[in-house]
Amino acid sequence: MNIYLKEHRLRVVLSPVFLWILFLCSAGLIAQDHTEEALKPLTPSDYGKWESVRGAEFSENGNWLAVIKGTNEGDRSLILNDLRSGEEMIFNDVNGIEFSPDSHWAILRRTLPGKEMQRIREVNGKVEARAWLYGLNTKDTVALNNLKSYEFSSDGAYLALTRNKDHGNALVIRNIRTGKEISFGNVHGFEWNNQSNLILFKVENHNGDNEIQLYDPASGTIKLLDNHEHDYTVMRWIEGSNDALVVKQRVNEAYEESSHDVILLKGLDKESYNVVSFEPHRQDILAEDMRVLADDIVLAKNNSRLYFSIHKRTSKFNKAPEETLDTAVVMNEDHNEAIRPVYYNKHDEAPDLQIWHSKDPVLVPAQHLSGMNGFETPKTAVWDFQKESLTVLQGDILEKINVTEEGEVFLGYDETPYRKEVMFGRHFYDVYALDPLNGQKSKLVDRVSKYYELSPDSRYFVYLKEDALFLYDIKTGEVRNLTAGIDADFIDHHNDHPLPQKPAFGFAGWAKGGRSFLLNSEFDVWQFFTDGRAPRRLTQGKESENIYRLDFTAKDDGFVMVNKPLFYQVEGKWTKQTGYASGKPGSAVTVHILEDASIRRIARNEDTGQMVFVRSSYDIPGDAYYTSDNFKTQKQLTFINEFQEEYQWSKAELVDFKTSQGNRSQGVLYFPANYVPGNKYPMITYVYEKLSHGLHNYMQPSENDYYNTLLWVQSGYFVFKPDMEFEAGNPGVSAARTLENAVAAVVEKWDVDADKVGLIGHSWGGYQAGFVPTQTDIFAATVAGAGLTDLISMNLAITPAFGWRPENDHFEVGQERMEVAPWVAPDKYVANSTVMQVDKLNTPVMFMVGDADANVNWSQGVEYYNAARRAGKEFVLLVYQNEGHSLSRKKNQIDYQQRILKWFDYHLKGQQPEDWMINSIPYSDQKERLEEWNK
Numbered sequence: 001m002n003i004y005l006k007e008h009r010l011r012v013v014l015s016p017v018f019l020w021i022l023f024l025c026s027a028g029l030i031a032q033d034h035t036e037e038a039l040k041p042l043t044p045s046d047y048g049k050w051e052s053v054r055g056a057e058f059s060e061n062g063n064w065l066a067v068i069k070g071t072n073e074g075d076r077s078l079i080l081n082d083l084r085s086g087e088e089m090i091f092n093d094v095n096g097i098e099f100s101p102d103s104h105w106a107i108l109r110r111t112l113p114g115k116e117m118q119r120i121r122e123v124n125g126k127v128e129a130r131a132w133l134y135g136l137n138t139k140d141t142v143a144l145n146n147l148k149s150y151e152f153s154s155d156g157a158y159l160a161l162t163r164n165k166d167h168g169n170a171l172v173i174r175n176i177r178t179g180k181e182i183s184f185g186n187v188h189g190f191e192w193n194n195q196s197n198l199i200l201f202k203v204e205n206h207n208g209d210n211e212i213q214l215y216d217p218a219s220g221t222i223k224l225l226d227n228h229e230h231d232y233t234v235m236r237w238i239e240g241s242n243d244a245l246v247v248k249q250r251v252n253e254a255y256e257e258s259s260h261d262v263i264l265l266k267g268l269d270k271e272s273y274n275v276v277s278f279e280p281h282r283q284d285i286l287a288e289d290m291r292v293l294a295d296d297i298v299l300a301k302n303n304s305r306l307y308f309s310i311h312k313r314t315s316k317f318n319k320a321p322e323e324t325l326d327t328a329v330v331m332n333e334d335h336n337e338a339i340r341p342v343y344y345n346k347h348d349e350a351p352d353l354q355i356w357h358s359k360d361p362v363l364v365p366a367q368h369l370s371g372m373n374g375f376e377t378p379k380t381a382v383w384d385f386q387k388e389s390l391t392v393l394q395g396d397i398l399e400k401i402n403v404t405e406e407g408e409v410f411l412g413y414d415e416t417p418y419r420k421e422v423m424f425g426r427h428f429y430d431v432y433a434l435d436p437l438n439g440q441k442s443k444l445v446d447r448v449s450k451y452y453e454l455s456p457d458s459r460y461f462v463y464l465k466e467d468a469l470f471l472y473d474i475k476t477g478e479v480r481n482l483t484a485g486i487d488a489d490f491i492d493h494h495n496d497h498p499l500p501q502k503p504a505f506g507f508a509g510w511a512k513g514g515r516s517f518l519l520n521s522e523f524d525v526w527q528f529f530t531d532g533r534a535p536r537r538l539t540q541g542k543e544s545e546n547i548y549r550l551d552f553t554a555k556d557d558g559f560v561m562v563n564k565p566l567f568y569q570v571e572g573k574w575t576k577q578t579g580y581a582s583g584k585p586g587s588a589v590t591v592h593i594l595e596d597a598s599i600r601r602i603a604r605n606e607d608t609g610q611m612v613f614v615r616s617s618y619d620i621p622g623d624a625y626y627t628s629d630n631f632k633t634q635k636q637l638t639f640i641n642e643f644q645e646e647y648q649w650s651k652a653e654l655v656d657f658k659t660s661q662g663n664r665s666q667g668v669l670y671f672p673a674n675y676v677p678g679n680k681y682p683m684i685t686y687v688y689e690k691l692s693h694g695l696h697n698y699m700q701p702s703e704n705d706y707y708n709t710l711l712w713v714q715s716g717y718f719v720f721k722p723d724m725e726f727e728a729g730n731p732g733v734s735a736a737r738t739l740e741n742a743v744a745a746v747v748e749k750w751d752v753d754a755d756k757v758g759l760i761g762h763s764w765g766g767y768q769a770g771f772v773p774t775q776t777d778i779f780a781a782t783v784a785g786a787g788l789t790d791l792i793s794m795n796l797a798i799t800p801a802f803g804w805r806p807e808n809d810h811f812e813v814g815q816e817r818m819e820v821a822p823w824v825a826p827d828k829y830v831a832n833s834t835v836m837q838v839d840k841l842n843t844p845v846m847f848m849v850g851d852a853d854a855n856v857n858w859s860q861g862v863e864y865y866n867a868a869r870r871a872g873k874e875f876v877l878l879v880y881q882n883e884g885h886s887l888s889r890k891k892n893q894i895d896y897q898q899r900i901l902k903w904f905d906y907h908l909k910g911q912q913p914e915d916w917m918i919n920s921i922p923y924s925d926q927k928e929r930l931e932e933w934n935k
């Protein structure tokens with residue numbers, strides 16, 4: 001039986017300009033072909049066949065390229081291209097690939113047809129993980145079933161995989177050339193060495209203990225490296241060596257939490273190897289009530305020092321009954337304050353109680369969630385293997401230390417002097433230099449808003465303060481203002497959040513060697529030098545208002561290779577064109593591609609420069625293309641959604657307008673699929689924050705995406721998505737004025753019926769969709785999902801979804817932009833709270849909440865409902881049970897999508913309403929209808 005369909009297609013390599021002209025011409029021919037033939041409207045039965053490109057992958061030698069595509073229904077297929085011969089093979093029901101390092105083999109991850117997968121998910125069934133080991137040159141195929149994990153050895157000669165079996169996990173190591181296999185039982189993790197074909201694995205033996213074993217498949221030898229009664233939490237090879245680091249649990253039954261020991265295994269490629277241990281409790285280095293955390297363990301490059309975090313641990317056992325349960329502050333005989341114990345009756349049952357205090361720097365539920373011991377946080381420490389000494393680097397001053405493997409100096413910060421400001425969203429730091437050898441620290445600069453990583457030689461760093469970027473020389477203490485006097489904006493002054501320091505456009509990275517670094521201005525990338533030379537602008541974006549940003553492929557080991565051409569993403573600030581450019585620092589930049597489309601790289605071979613990108617726009621399906629010469633020639637790899645030409649479609653255009661503050665802004669206007677110039681159409685306005693960057697997003701139809709623009713245009717609506725700008729302290733009122741301007745700009749130019757405009761949004765957009773109709777009557781109906789309605793009660797709430805964080809900072813300098821607390825400006829909170837403006841509401845509102853929303857408390861919707869009910873306003877509240885901030889169950893998603901359309905069809909098109917829109921439905925009737933739903 002054939003496991004794949006082999007196709008041979010003739011591919012003509014054309015220039016990008018010719019391809020674009022060909023597309024436009026063919027689009028015109030398609031339009032002519034269908035002039036007399038009625039195009040079909042989209043229906044739910046069509047949604048499942050719509051396709052999209054899901055990813056791409058190159059083999060290491062660049063000879064092979066795989067592209068994965070899939071349908072909305074869940075079908076997946078993999079297109080495998082032999083770039084030497086042009087041969088193409090299609091593997092159906094394959095959703096992933098991993099090439100072997102020698103580019104001779106590939107693992108093809110298999111799946112089931114979409115409908116079958118959906119049936120299994122509906123009953124919470126399990127799907128066996130399966131794959132093929134496929135010979136790229138020989139086309140040999142080996143079925144691999146019941147998989148758990150797999151990985152090729154560094155040279156591709158061996159494949160290790162684990163399988164789920166009834167009595168544990170089996171590790172199988174296969175010699176790919178010969179097909180011979182060896183198996184080990186009860187394996188719970190493995191790691192190949194990236195230098196040699198050695199593999200570490202963790203196994204549970206017949207006594208229930210754990211072991212770390214080493215296997216050499218070339219010689220067939222196996223070594224027991226360590227055994228332990230408890231778990232090994234980390235097992236990894238040290239980069240570029242035959243040494244390994246192992247972390248294992250150390251359990252003390254007197255404490256809730258485990259500590260950890262660290263073992264270095266050196267020279268595992270040799271017959272005899274060295275073992276270096278760090279066992280702080282056995283060696284009496286660390287107190288028993290302290291523990292070593294397994295996370296963030298860093299080994300210095302020369303293996304001489306080990307960095308890790310330590311923290312208090314919790315005693316399991318209760319103390320004696322005479323334990324003081326509380327304390328009181330009293331005056332002693334010297335008239336000084338003293339702490340006096342308060343004893344309780346030891347026979348009383350303890351209450352279920354938390355005590356919160358206004359001096360709590362971290363809320364009690366947040367402490368509980370994070371496992372904090374009081375207000376203490378983990379501290380960074382270092383163990384010197386040669387000196388056999390432990391030094392705690394992070395004392396009471398430093399709150400965070402940035403530890404690196406090669407660092408001669410570390411940077412740390414302290415927020416304590418600004419604790420009050422930090423608690424409410426205004427983040428400032430004092431920056432310290434720390435000697436990792438002895439823990440000595442020195443303050444370098446105070447009250448900075450942000451600082452970036454150290455230079456490779458640990459001498460310099462860049463920080464943001466007082467609307468400028470500075471370079472600090474740790475060796476000399478010299479500080480240099482980098483951005484003063486430069487005719488470019490490095491600070492985002494357009495950011496409308498009322499922060500005390502607006503953010504910078506960004507630090508793009510250090511050059512390898514550390515003699516220069518890259519900073520972003522609003523439009524360009526600049527190279528700055530540590531020796532004081534004048535900076536140079538590497539790109540020419542300001543003149544055309546095109547934004548250039550370094551593509552991350554220009555980095556090597558995290559550093560920018562400035563001796564080679566740098567690769568840039570390009571995007572027009574106002575045109576929304578996208579593309580790529582490149583140029584060597586000091587030379588002119590060449591724009592390779594810049595189109596009225598979304599050009600998005602999805603795969604790149606760093607050694608050869610080969611690239612796969614997706615070109616799409618609202619009406620252009622996102623097909624994958626291949627280029628190996630910086631877009632001079634392009635080969636189309638996929639031909640998705642060719643059937644789109646049979647359906648009614650639409651177009652998208654940019655709209656310019658002024659915000660409430662008089663600034664230029666844009667939005668995207670999508671036309672009805674059945675648009676006929678001169679006819680008037682209703683419009684749905686969707687709001688959040690900045691949305692115009694989605695101009696070239698290709699949209700898929702979906703039965704459960706409830707805010708699906710494509711479905712709305714298919715239903716005969718214009719859809720408008722404006723970019724919003726908010727006035728600090730007046731977000732709702734300014735949103736209303738901006739929307740008045742934006743909608744007026746659309747109505748003036750296009751065929752929109754001004755009396756049939758709807759408004760919709762979710763979360764922050766839900767706030768606007770609920771509030772704006774209290775300020776203006778330009779909307780005939782509104783739909784608000786999970787929005788805020790009472791800025792005072794929500795400001796004073798805590799948010800479980802964000803670790804029980806108080807909302808104060810989010811409200812003052814975050815998305816709500818209220819700038820101050822409610823009691824400082826109560827008039828502004830009242831003026832921008834929906835429930836306090838409900839008497840001005842003349843627009844029918846449909847409001848959706850999930851009664852398990854852990855982000856915006858669903859009581860915000862209830863408040864609006866109660867206010868509207870009391871004020872006699874037209875209001876429908878949809879409460880989805882056991883749903884959160886967004887609906888997760890497909891049945892609820894579909895239902896909400898349909899109710900949105902029905903709501904707007906009634907209010908904007910005048911269609912017959914369903915009874916729930918206009919009448920009260922008794923709960924008993926609602927329950928009966930749900931019980932009879934499919935009968």
